[in-house]
Amino acid sequence: MAETRGDIDVWADGEHRxxxxxETAAGQRTEHLVTSDGDLLERIHATDAxxxxxxxxxxxxxxxxVETSGGEVPAxxxxxxxxxxxxxxxxxxPLR
Numbered sequence: 001m002a003e004t005r006g007d008i009d010v011w012a013d014g015e016h017r018x019x020x021x022x023e024t025a026a027g028q029r030t031e032h033l034v035t036s037d038g039d040l041l042e043r044i045h046a047t048d049a050x051x052x053x054x055x056x057x058x059x060x061x062x063x064x065x066v067e068t069s070g071g072e073v074p075a076x077x078x079x080x081x082x083x084x085x086x087x088x089x090x091x092x093x094p095l096r
Contacts, residue, residue: 010056018055022063036079050095057093
């Protein structure tokens with residue numbers, strides 16, 4: 001099976017705040033803001049150093065969903081809100 005995922009570029013934009021540019025396999029580019037916080041990291045047993053990996057992995061999951069099922073990745077991705085909506089997602093994201 002061919003890989004369908006596009007590209008993801010993520011960079012820090014403050015404490016627990018990240019900017020990202022996603023590009024689908026079809027070439028559509030979108031910009032996003034991803035926010036988190038220390039309490040969330042503690043709950044899912046992730047360190048501050050692992051936070052950028054968590055952000056990237058979550059964006060990969062969201063982009064894969066868009067690529068296979070349609071829809072769009074929200075312009076603002078609040079990991080706390082996502083954790084409330086899908087409590088099993090963040091703890092299951094591999095960080096290594």
